[in-house]
Amino acid sequence: MTAPARTRTSGDLIRAEEPVLAHNYHPLPVVVAHAEGAWVEDVEGRRYLDMLAGYSALNFGHRHPLLIEAAHRQLDRLTLTSRAFHNDRLAEFAERLAELTGLDMVLPMNTGAEAVESGIKVARKWAYEVKGVPADRATIVVAAENFHGRTTTIVSFSTDETARTGFGPFTPGFRIVPYNDLAALEAAVDGTTAAVLIEPIQGEAGVVVPDDGYLAGVRELTRRNNCLFIADEIQSGLGRTGRTLAVQHEDVVPDVVLLGKALGGGIVPVSAVVARREVLSVLRPGEHGSTFGGNPLAAAVGTAVVELLETGEFQRRATELGGVLRDGLTGLVGHGVVGFRSRGLWAGVDVDPALGTGREVSERLMREGVLVKDTHGSTIRLAPPLTVTEEELRSALGSLQKVLTRGA
Ligand SMILES: Cc1ncc(COP(=O)(O)O)c(C=O)c1O
Secondary structure: OOOOHHHOOHHHHHHHHOOOOOOOOOOOOOOEEEEEEOEEEEOOOOEEEEOOHHHHOOOOOEOOHHHHHHHHHHHOOOOOOOOOOOOOOHHHHHHHHHHHHOOOEEEEEOOHHHHHHHHHHHHHHHHHHHHOOOOOOOEEEEEOOOOOOOOHHHHHOOOOHHHHOOOOOOOOOEEEEOOOOHHHHHHHOOOOEEEEEEOOOEOOOOOEOOOOOHHHHHHHHHHHOOOEEEEEOOOOOOOOOOOOOHHHHHOOOOOEEEEOHHHHOOOOOOEEEEEOHHHHOOOOOOOOOOOOOOOHHHHHHHHHHHHHHHOOHHHHHHHHHHHHHHHHHHHHEOOOEEEEEEOOOOEEEEEOHHHOOHHHHHHHHHHOOEEOEEOOOOEEEEOOOOOOOHHHHHHHHHHHHHHHHHOO
16 A cells, blocks of 8 residues: 555655656655745755755745735635636736836736747737738747747747757747847847847856846847847846846846746746737737636735835845855855856856766755756756845855865
8 A cells, every 4th residue: 555645755755756747857856845935844854955946936935924924815815716807906916017127017927938928929919010010920039048938839949959859840930049149139130020039147048147238239229120129037037136127237128028937926826928018008808818817816926026026125135145156156166166157146157077967966965955956067056045044045155165075
């Protein structure tokens, strides 16, 4: 007889997944059962500092009390209506999110990939109805090494063969240019261009921060060529880099901002397309939708997230502790780290390949009680909750130093 889940060990639970769970992930061998703040605890009661924070979905830490309270309050009242009816939480969420981002209108969705898909649809419709691109000729310019999600259309313009192979035929209408290259972007844009879609910092590519002036350059170029600037802030946004949005480091306001991950407070999936009125106004009833998008529970949690960000506290913490992170990593360069890129509480760290792959370093860190995730090759990414304390951050950096100096 199979033992009840609560008595199973980590090893039992990992083995139990094997025959019944699709193998589309390769998780670290840790089975989390509880979490609070920057800490998670496995089924055997071992504690780990979470330096990944759900790829930024946990910017406010695990189970932030104000977010949990907002969710509980809403759970006791109303959870789902569908958009067939109005609900009494959605207007406030949309108003405050639009205000937070400096834009006008909100299209609520659920996951990040859905927000990206929705942004692409809206941009195409804008191109036909407002810009006057001939039917079915609209193009969208994207960057190499991008990561925008996993749907069929999104992997159509990925340059990661693992994400694409076996999933064709692909959606046409995308042009790929090198990231951080304004001349290449200029050459790719023409009268058919509906939008330029980029990450202000490429997260999955290894936290690649573009040169100063790139985002402002994209803004100027898209304005001059009458096409939309769509900033995918799903991972970079909502406080992570020290600003509400990463584009704000260059005082840029895109036409469309895609948000997700942290917008759901680590509780429910919440995403949104936030845009200028002229852009989102192209959608009319029946043309786009989602059963769960804008549900009252999501709106209540999303509003509580916006409230946290309105205080500016998390952006400040990301800036201040981002300095501690940067200084700590600078001290490791030449001592197991060959280079790193960081902005706010977000870093991509290239470990000396002689010391192991990113995966191997992540496993060693796990044994030291610190959870991180590799990206490609020997690069690991650090993205702790913005609630992490300086002491916790220094302790994680100490563990990194330890595993790098001790080597394999
Ligand atoms: C920049 C960016 N866009 C989109 C996505 C897709 O989000 P989701 O996994 O919620 O579909 C991600 C996820 O990592 C992301 O980093």
